[in-house]
Amino acid sequence: MKKLLTLFGISVFLVACGSSTKTTADLAVSNPIETSIDLTKVTNDQVPVTINPGRFTLETVTYRLPKVVQGTYSISDFGKYVENLKAFDYNGNELTVNKIDTNSWTIANATNLDYLTYWVNDTFDVEVSGGIGGDTPFSPAGTNIEPDNYVLNLHGFIGYFDSLKNNQYKLDVTAPADFVRTSALQNVSEKTSDDGKTITTSYFAPRYFDITDNPMMYGNLDVETFQVGDIKIVLSVFSPNQTHTAKQIGETMKTMMQAQKAYLGDIDSTPRYDIYLYLSRGDADSPKGFGALEHHTSTVVVMPEGMPFEALAESMVDVVSHEFFHIVTPLSVHSEDVHYFDYNNPTFSKHLWMYEGVTEYFATLFQVDQGLVSEEEFYSKIMGKIQTASGMNDTMSFTIMSENVLDEPYASQYYNVYQKGALIGMCIDILMREESNGNRGILSLMKELSNKYGKNKPFEDDKLIAEITAMTYPSVGEFLNTHVVGDVPINYETFFAKVGLELGESKVETNLVQNNGALIFGANQDSGTIYFNGLVTQNSFWNDNGVKPNDIIKSIDGEKVSLQTANQVFQKVFMWQPGTAIEVVLDRDGEEVVIKTNVETSYTIGRTLVPNPNATDAQIALRNAWLKG
Numbered sequence: 001m002k003k004l005l006t007l008f009g010i011s012v013f014l015v016a017c018g019s020s021t022k023t024t025a026d027l028a029v030s031n032p033i034e035t036s037i038d039l040t041k042v043t044n045d046q047v048p049v050t051i052n053p054g055r056f057t058l059e060t061v062t063y064r065l066p067k068v069v070q071g072t073y074s075i076s077d078f079g080k081y082v083e084n085l086k087a088f089d090y091n092g093n094e095l096t097v098n099k100i101d102t103n104s105w106t107i108a109n110a111t112n113l114d115y116l117t118y119w120v121n122d123t124f125d126v127e128v129s130g131g132i133g134g135d136t137p138f139s140p141a142g143t144n145i146e147p148d149n150y151v152l153n154l155h156g157f158i159g160y161f162d163s164l165k166n167n168q169y170k171l172d173v174t175a176p177a178d179f180v181r182t183s184a185l186q187n188v189s190e191k192t193s194d195d196g197k198t199i200t201t202s203y204f205a206p207r208y209f210d211i212t213d214n215p216m217m218y219g220n221l222d223v224e225t226f227q228v229g230d231i232k233i234v235l236s237v238f239s240p241n242q243t244h245t246a247k248q249i250g251e252t253m254k255t256m257m258q259a260q261k262a263y264l265g266d267i268d269s270t271p272r273y274d275i276y277l278y279l280s281r282g283d284a285d286s287p288k289g290f291g292a293l294e295h296h297t298s299t300v301v302v303m304p305e306g307m308p309f310e311a312l313a314e315s316m317v318d319v320v321s322h323e324f325f326h327i328v329t330p331l332s333v334h335s336e337d338v339h340y341f342d343y344n345n346p347t348f349s350k351h352l353w354m355y356e357g358v359t360e361y362f363a364t365l366f367q368v369d370q371g372l373v374s375e376e377e378f379y380s381k382i383m384g385k386i387q388t389a390s391g392m393n394d395t396m397s398f399t400i401m402s403e404n405v406l407d408e409p410y411a412s413q414y415y416n417v418y419q420k421g422a423l424i425g426m427c428i429d430i431l432m433r434e435e436s437n438g439n440r441g442i443l444s445l446m447k448e449l450s451n452k453y454g455k456n457k458p459f460e461d462d463k464l465i466a467e468i469t470a471m472t473y474p475s476v477g478e479f480l481n482t483h484v485v486g487d488v489p490i491n492y493e494t495f496f497a498k499v500g501l502e503l504g505e506s507k508v509e510t511n512l513v514q515n516n517g518a519l520i521f522g523a524n525q526d527s528g529t530i531y532f533n534g535l536v537t538q539n540s541f542w543n544d545n546g547v548k549p550n551d552i553i554k555s556i557d558g559e560k561v562s563l564q565t566a567n568q569v570f571q572k573v574f575m576w577q578p579g580t581a582i583e584v585v586l587d588r589d590g591e592e593v594v595i596k597t598n599v600e601t602s603y604t605i606g607r608t609l610v611p612n613p614n615a616t617d618a619q620i621a622l623r624n625a626w627l628k629g
Contacts, residue, residue: 079103139289357421387517438625500615516606541602
């Protein structure tokens with residue numbers, strides 16, 4: 001999973017990823033669980049679902065929708081979007097159903113149970129904070145029900161019986177005949193209605209995990225297919241105002257994924273990979289949690305439709321490259337907590353530094369390795385992560401945080417997995433390059449772990465660091481035990497010195513929301529207002545236009561600015577491009593100040609990485625091995 005930045009505690013932009021032991025006590029015969037979703041019978045923005053589990057041998061059974069889904073590290077409670085769940089016996093009579101918690105129902109006289117029915121609400125149009133902080137599921141893990149688009153993250157529609165998660169599933173989805181439909185689930189058959197108005201597509205899933213791991217999109221979609229090596233890429237785009245096209249975005253994705261495949265080399269991949277892109281209108285009922293959620297062979301992405309193409313393309317490279325690299329970890333290298341995932345009462349691995357951090361590091365490093373960005377741009381991204389991580393708790397054990405990620409004070413530190421987690425990956429990479437004369441790095445380590453374990457064999461969580469130490473070098477084990485298990489902050493300058501780099505200050509390009517990663521706004525909780533803080537004097541655009549510290553922002557381009565509207569307004573500010581005409585109204589000590597101008601590129605003074613002019617040949621060689629493999 002990758003989420004994007006949070007501002008004032010509200011999602012503004014991108015910040016931000018098993019099977020179970022089977023018993024057969026519940027069923028006399030292990031038949032596929034037959035399920036159906038009918039998109040032609042939507043009522044009050046709800047979709048009807050039917051579940052036929054086969055014949056039970058127990059008197060009472062429990063049906064659940066997931067409390068947590070893999071890759072999200074937060075509570076989603078998909079059961080709260082289910083209404084009017086009913087159970088029927090073989091004579092069509094209702095059976096007694098008791099809702100025992102938010103996500104679970106027990107059915108009495110289950111030996112007579114024929115099928116369940118219920119209605120599902122979507123999550124997109126009830127989002128308050130983009131699924132960050134537990135209000136609603138993170139948008140790319142959520143669901144959408146609109147006349148022209150359905151985002152079918154199936155864990156939001158289809159549940160499971162406790163001991164039957166390893167049973168096969170047959171899923172029928174009925175939709176208007178003119179809908180475009182995309183899914184990587186095995187398509188068993190299609191049946192057109194007698195009047196030709198609807199098509200029912202039958203899919204097969206080997207177990208419940210495959211239901212949760214294979215999202216779908218239906219509706220007015222724009223689809224492009226292209227080949228990257230031996231992988232078929234299917235890009236499905238929903239752009240409600242047809243602002244962006246799959247063909248245009250596909251060119252960027254193809255270039256990026258070709259570079260990723262070249263970077264990964266011979267690591268196991270997949271014959272097909274789906275990218276589902278939902279572009280949000282930006283209105284009150286639209287999703288607000290921008291980023292992506294990975295699956296074994298696909299990713300769901302939610303982005304603002306109003307982004308200029310250049311900004312959208314850059315963001316897609318960042319988030320989709322991150323998700324695609326998840327084919328390494330946790331999809332090929334993962335612990336028992338991931339492999340035997342409990343959707344209702346999950347436990348979490350200690351190693352988010354690897355699952356999300358190393359994945360994010362790969363997504364950053366491969367771009368300079370494959371020549372997609374310059375070394376200077378790569379250094380800027382690394383410094384941005386250091387800057388952001390410095391604003392979080394740098395003395396918290398990463399393994400303790402990971403294991404307790406649903407609870408405070410750890411939950412609010414989750415975003416650091418994309419910052420310090422990536423920097424942990426960088427440090428291990430440099431250490432391994434140093435110890436091996438440039439021949440081994442963290443990618444080779446992950447390949448070795450992937451070869452040892454793979455998709456179907458989990459590692460033991462408590463033994464991973466000792467195992468990595470044995471596979472690499474004592475210095476790597478010491479680093480992990482000191483800075484990942486332990487709570488000692490990392491001195492990054494020590495690692496930069498190994499590759500002949502040093503920190504310096506210079507003029508760096510920034511945006512109109514931050515100075516090199518530091519927010520230039522503050523919030524007054526009592527008055528509900530947003531103001532420029534002291535850092536605005538170091539942001540060339542605002543400073544040159546006369547903005548002063550403590551200026552209250554009354555409106556931007558006619559939109560009132562407050563704590564309630566900050567998320568929506570500053571998304572747009574972040575996406576401003578040079579040449580855009582703007583009007584900003586300020587309150588300066590009770591006097592109204594109006595700024596009408598065109599946007600220009602903004603600069604600030606920031607710390608940067610620069611080559612040490614006194615670097616040795618060995619340090620330069622190590623740097624080249626680090627950046628170019």
